[in-house]
Amino acid sequence: MSADPRLLVIDDEPDLRTLYEMTLLREGFALDSAGTVEDALELLGSRRYDAVITDMRLPDGSGLDILRWLEQQGRSERALVITAYGSAENAVEALKAGAYDYLTKPVDLRQFRMVVASALGRAPKAEGTVPRPFSSAPAASSAAASSASLVAPVSATAYAPTTPGAFDPLASRAVAAPAGPPAHERRKTPRTPPLTGSTSALDRLVGDSAPMRQVRELIEKVARSMAPVLLNGESGTGKELVARAIHDVSARRPQPFIAVNCGAIPEQLLEAEFFGYRKGAFTGASEDREGFFQAAQGGTLFLDEIGDLPIAMQSKLLRALQERSVRPVGAVAEMPVNVRLLSATHKDLAAEVGAGRFRQDLYYRLNVIQIRVPPLRERMEDLPAISTRILQRIAADAGVAPVPGLTAAALATLSRYSFPGNVRELENLLHRALALSSNDGIDLADLGLPDSVLGLDDAPAETNDSAAEPLGAALPAEARGDAALPPDLAIYLDEVEKQILLRALEQHRNNRTAAGASLGLSLRQMRYRMARLAISVGGDEA
Numbered sequence: 028m029s030a031d032p033r034l035l036v037i038d039d040e041p042d043l044r045t046l047y048e049m050t051l052l053r054e055g056f057a058l059d060s061a062g063t064v065e066d067a068l069e070l071l072g073s074r075r076y077d078a079v080i081t082d083m084r085l086p087d088g089s090g091l092d093i094l095r096w097l098e099q100q101g102r103s104e105r106a107l108v109i110t111a112y113g114s115a116e117n118a119v120e121a122l123k124a125g126a127y128d129y130l131t132k133p134v135d136l137r138q139f140r141m142v143v144a145s146a147l148g149r150a151p152k153a154e155g156t157v158p159r160p161f162s163s164a165p166a167a168s169s170a171a172a173s174s175a176s177l178v179a180p181v182s183a184t185a186y187a188p189t190t191p192g193a194f195d196p197l198a199s200r201a202v203a204a205p206a207g208p209p210a211h212e213r214r215k216t217p218r219t220p221p222l223t224g225s226t227s228a229l230d231r232l233v234g235d236s237a238p239m240r241q242v243r244e245l246i247e248k249v250a251r252s253m254a255p256v257l258l259n260g261e262s263g264t265g266k267e268l269v270a271r272a273i274h275d276v277s278a279r280r281p282q283p284f285i286a287v288n289c290g291a292i293p294e295q296l297l298e299a300e301f302f303g304y305r306k307g308a309f310t311g312a313s314e315d316r317e318g319f320f321q322a323a324q325g326g327t328l329f330l331d332e333i334g335d336l337p338i339a340m341q342s343k344l345l346r347a348l349q350e351r352s353v354r355p356v357g358a359v360a361e362m363p364v365n366v367r368l369l370s371a372t373h374k375d376l377a378a379e380v381g382a383g384r385f386r387q388d389l390y391y392r393l394n395v396i397q398i399r400v401p402p403l404r405e406r407m408e409d410l411p412a413i414s415t416r417i418l419q420r421i422a423a424d425a426g427v428a429p430v431p432g433l434t435a436a437a438l439a440t441l442s443r444y445s446f447p448g449n450v451r452e453l454e455n456l457l458h459r460a461l462a463l464s465s466n467d468g469i470d471l472a473d474l475g476l477p478d479s480v481l482g483l484d485d486a487p488a489e490t491n492d493s494a495a496e497p498l499g500a501a502l503p504a505e506a507r508g509d510a511a512l513p514p515d516l517a518i519y520l521d522e523v524e525k526q527i528l529l530r531a532l533e534q535h536r537n538n539r540t541a542a543g544a545s546l547g548l549s550l551r552q553m554r555y556r557m558a559r560l561a562i563s564v565g566g567d568e569a
Contacts (some may be wrong), residue, residue, distance in 0.1 A: 033058070033077055038085075044134075071096070123252075129144045229243070229276060231416075234412055254395045257396070264402055286328055299316075305357035329369045432468050459475055
């Protein structure tokens with residue numbers, strides 16, 4: 028960034044263009060201006076700028092034409108779009124085209140100065156050395172831009188759970204990683220970088236399969252804007268790691284990254300934990316306490332398993348996103364907040380909306396850009412690299428040297444497993460294997476999993492109940508040798524597992540605890556498998 032940033036202002040209304048120019052000149056910026064797309068592209072072709080501020084509607088085109096040109100040319104200028112025709116559709120389109128932020132007319136000049144300062148990574152002179160967060164534009168502005176705001180230099184915080192009985196996720200603080208170069212100046216991330224103590228989240232996304240290359244490309248694209256991102260994927264796929272990677276690549280990297288598991292907070296504490304509270308607001312509130320939004324000020328707030336939020340809390344979250352402000356419990360006035368929101372879920376939120384369990388307006392506000400995090404079974408070619416990286420980390424933590432590797436037999440066995448728990452399950456398995464291994468390598472026996480668990484048993488299952496139906500009777504014809512092999516093994520195995528679970532539930536009168544025990548599963552494992560296979564029957568009573 029140069030000492031005197033140069034900006035390009037594009038607006039076909041001379042009075043507004045003059046107003047923007049006077050405002051920015053007072054901030055110490057050098058300026059050029061244009062009234063049409065043609066004039067703007069001519070200026071952009073002759074020199075580079077630090078930021079471009081453009082009206083949406085222009086006589087010979089639109090601000091989107093400018094954004095697309097910048098994208099096609101690989102230019103580094105950050106673009107701000109200003110329009111009198113605010114709508115969710117325009118906002119989404121502008122942000123997807125690469126806009127840094129989106130404002131609606133009439134523009135509040137204080138807000139205008141701060142957004143420009145945010146895009147340039149500096150504080151506005153009119154606000155002193157520390158930029159203050161601002162309230163949102165009217166609700167008519169974009170669904171996407173509701174999460175966009177400036178980067179304020181506040182102290183970094185990190186989410187850390189506290190001891191039971193003193194639920195205070197914000198009590199533990201940690202300094203965030205040091206600032207890196209802007210996103211447009213970073214080189215492409217190597218696919219299998221060496222393991223170091225400063226490895227970033229993007230570096231930790233191991234694998235060079237097509238699904239992972241697509242995820243990396245999306246991370247680098249969405250990090251440039253402030254659009255809300257919804258991460259969708261099964262449990263254990265690494266959704267939080269993807270969220271951290273987006274934060275690390277973005278301009279908000281020096282600021283806090285707060286990760287929250289929405290399903291882990293008791294419903295009666297949700298509002299206080301999200302928005303904070305004032306002293307005396309309720310019994311036990313002996314002092315003011317900030318919430319997740321305040322702790323993430325200037326940075327990124329990641330809401331994991333957002334599909335688990337109750338409807339009442341969804342309404343309060345929607346208002347916070349619309350207004351860019353929160354009201355702590357016990358407070359009279361709202362306070363502005365400045366966070367970028369990332370969310371994740373393993374559920375089909377569109378189906379949840381259809382079933383009335385998730386607010387449609389909140390869904391549209393969160394789902395501006397969606398990234399699907401693939402399950403491990405869809406990128407098994409990455410298994411060797413992932414296993415190596417996990418073993419390096421586990422061995423380093425345990426002080427084990429040299430780092431053991433998987434034998435060919437162990438790797439071949441793992442490659443035939445569907446990993447319903449994904450990378451998290453693989454990590455737990457390798458933790459156990461490393462602890463049990465007595466050699467330089469991890470062999471098949473060290474994995475500690477019988478063939479029946481891995482689905483490799485060729486022999487029929489035995490049973491002590493002579494009256495019980497043979498297990499093979501529950502399988503599709505192709506599994507019994509009566510037909511051709513299945514065209515999709517993963518789908519076929521899911522169907523087999525579903526039929527077995529349904530039979531067990533039927534035999535135990537839909538009691539999940541008893542049905543799971545009959546299959547050697549805990550209640551938690553039974554719940555996970557039922558959720559994954561969309562089985563909705565059953566209760567927990569003994």
